[in-house]
Amino acid sequence: MRRVVITGIGAVTPIGNDTKSMWEGVKAKKCGIAPITAYDTENRKVKLAAEVKDFDPNEKLDKNTARKSDRFTQFALVAAKEAIEDAMMLEDGKVKEDIDTQRVGVIVSSGIGGLYTIQNEDARGVKKGYDRVSPHFIPMVISNMAAGQIAIHYGLHGMCSCVVTACAGGTNAIGDSFRQIRDGYADMMVCGGAEASITELGMGGFTAMKALNQSTDPNRASIPFDKDRSGFVMGEGAGILVLEEYEHAVKRGAKIYCEVAGYGSNCDAFHVTAPLSDGSQAAKCFELALEDAKVNKDEINYINAHGTSTHLNDMCETMAIKKVFGEKAKDIMVSSTKSMTGHLLGASGAVEAIITALSVKEDYVPATINYQNFDEDCDLDIVPNEGRNTKVDYAMSNSLGFGGHNACLVFKKYK
Numbered sequence: 001m002r003r004v005v006i007t008g009i010g011a012v013t014p015i016g017n018d019t020k021s022m023w024e025g026v027k028a029k030k031c032g033i034a035p036i037t038a039y040d041t042e043n044r045k046v047k048l049a050a051e052v053k054d055f056d057p058n059e060k061l062d063k064n065t066a067r068k069s070d071r072f073t074q075f076a077l078v079a080a081k082e083a084i085e086d087a088m089m090l091e092d093g094k095v096k097e098d099i100d101t102q103r104v105g106v107i108v109s110s111g112i113g114g115l116y117t118i119q120n121e122d123a124r125g126v127k128k129g130y131d132r133v134s135p136h137f138i139p140m141v142i143s144n145m146a147a148g149q150i151a152i153h154y155g156l157h158g159m160c161s162c163v164v165t166a167c168a169g170g171t172n173a174i175g176d177s178f179r180q181i182r183d184g185y186a187d188m189m190v191c192g193g194a195e196a197s198i199t200e201l202g203m204g205g206f207t208a209m210k211a212l213n214q215s216t217d218p219n220r221a222s223i224p225f226d227k228d229r230s231g232f233v234m235g236e237g238a239g240i241l242v243l244e245e246y247e248h249a250v251k252r253g254a255k256i257y258c259e260v261a262g263y264g265s266n267c268d269a270f271h272v273t274a275p276l277s278d279g280s281q282a283a284k285c286f287e288l289a290l291e292d293a294k295v296n297k298d299e300i301n302y303i304n305a306h307g308t309s310t311h312l313n314d315m316c317e318t319m320a321i322k323k324v325f326g327e328k329a330k331d332i333m334v335s336s337t338k339s340m341t342g343h344l345l346g347a348s349g350a351v352e353a354i355i356t357a358l359s360v361k362e363d364y365v366p367a368t369i370n371y372q373n374f375d376e377d378c379d380l381d382i383v384p385n386e387g388r389n390t391k392v393d394y395a396m397s398n399s400l401g402f403g404g405h406n407a408c409l410v411f412k413k414y415k
Contacts, residue, residue: 008087008242050235050342070114076146105158109169111346114141166401171349175263192350224336235342239350262293268404279320307336
């Protein structure tokens with residue numbers, strides 16, 4: 001069985017525009033939620049979001065690429081550059097000659113794609129006529145373009161795809177990439193997710209379906225597992241990882257963060273937005289990942305929960321964890337870093353996978369910040385308000401998306 005390890009990571013998030021800044025933000029319990037700056041919220045119910053701050057694409061990308069890319073693709077390209085450089089894949093700006101680009105693929109998820117461009121170009125069409133929209137409109141908005149642009153920029157000729165499974169997409173992208181390598185189809189995969197949905201249209205849609213928190217207090221908005229939770233906070237950004245076959249990584253002297261040990265994915269097949277109320281299929285997904293990893297349930301030290309801060313998700317995810325781990329569930333640390341980053345939709349699983357991988361590498365479990373009120377329906381050890389320096393040999397990262405999409409990754413300490 002081919003082993004798969006993480007050799008590169010890159011991130012653009014509401015709590016840091018690179019991996020180092022993000023991880024420092026996690027350890028500092030930084031809240032990335034603040035009043036929305038992307039548009040005027042005066043007549044809007046939702047006032048807060050977790051925006052990426054101080055991001056100028058022209059400083060990170062060449063101006064032509066920045067101009068022809070939607071915000072979600074800009075995030076993906078910046079995070080991918082960091083991850084690919086971190087994996088020591090480049091020499092003089094190009095992929096090293098000893099890396100076979102036919103065996104390096106790309107899978108990057110986006111739940112919605114180019115929503116900024118859709119809204120802006122629709123406004124132009126209304127004003128000037130739809131034949132006057134940008135000739136770059138279609139390639140800017142389609143969800144696969146983050147993956148496509150990464151492959152084009154680095155000349156990566158392996159499988160190139162985009163998983164669109166809502167909030168599970170980033171996790172599915174990593175899990176599907178893991179299988180590509182483990183099953184022998186690739187030696188390396190650049191994978192993750194990117195999202196930029198903090199627009200009037202996107203926020204209006206989620207507001208209308210009563211999914212978003214309407215608090216004006218950033219510290220009481222994204223509060224997973226808290227009894228007063230009342231909806232998620234929209235986030236944006238990207239998380240990109242380089243996965244690599246173990247022997248391939250060792251041969252070229254790459255540093256190794258941790259091992260990807262297992263992956264599970266299934267569907268509630270129940271409702272377009274609501275999770276299955278007893279958590280049974282989410283539980284089955286977690287079990288599939290553990291079985292795939294050949295990891296005993298007692299070995300799991302930490303779970304990075306989906307933990308959206310909606311009433312149903314947090315309750316149902318708690319139930320699912322209890323179904324899998326039984327009495328052991330209360331001994332496992334289960335935190336939601338969405339309390340810091342908000343919910344990045346198709347990018348959330350990727351950013352959380354990076355955080356989980358760093359937790360395993362650094363033996364640090366992030367807190368669920370801004371927690372105040374205990375909920376008997378969420379009675380796990382949610383690591384309230386203070387992170388912990390503690391041994392983490394095995395960890396899981398959960399993602400549960402609209403449409404009933406469930407995905408779970410298991411990470412193992414590299415020794």
